[in-house]
Amino acid sequence: MNPVSHVFAIAAASVALLAVIEMLRRQKFRERHAFWWLLAALLSVVVSIFPETLEWASSLVGVEVPSNLVFFVSIIILFFVTVQHSSELTTLEEKTRSLAEHTALMEQRLSILSEYLGNDPRSPGK
Numbered sequence: 194m195n196p197v198s199h200v201f202a203i204a205a206a207s208v209a210l211l212a213v214i215e216m217l218r219r220q221k222f223r224e225r226h227a228f229w230w231l232l233a234a235l236l237s238v239v240v241s242i243f244p245e246t247l248e249w250a251s252s253l254v255g256v257e258v259p260s261n262l263v264f265f266v267s268i269i270i271l272f273f274v275t276v277q278h279s280s281e282l283t284t285l286e287e288k289t290r291s292l293a294e295h296t297a298l299m300e301q302r303l304s305i306l307s308e309y310l311g312n313d314p315r316s317p318g319k
Contacts, residue, residue: 194244199241199244202240202241202244203238203241203242205237205241206234206237206238206240206241206242207238209233209234209237210231210234210235210237210238212234213227213230213231213234214231225277226277229270229273229274229277230274232270233267233270236266240263247259247262247263250262
């Protein structure tokens with residue numbers, strides 16, 4: 194790796210790591226969302242500082258081209274991010290449905306109570 198690309202790789206990985214840390218600090222996302230991004234940024238910093246580790250890891254795993262290992266690990270990390278977000282989306286959809294049902298029941302009770310008292314809750318000025 195030539196010195197310019199080596200410095201560029203270190204700078205890019207460091208910026209990515211600092212961006213994730215800054216988003217955590219500013220509470221743009223929570224720790225549970227940041228785990229996989231922190232892992233990816235830390236791995237990229239280590240590999241950019243010590244490119245031999247990528248070659249060592251690829252030979253250990255049996256991958257002939259080290260960049261293929263980078264792509265594979267990236268896909269795995271993105272898979273876990275997607276699974277985590279899908280899980281949380283399912284939970285939020287269930288909570289939203291439950292809240293909608295609860296709101297509908299409360300509106301029905303209010304309507305029944307208003308009819309019983311002789312007030313129309315939908316008419317302005319009363």
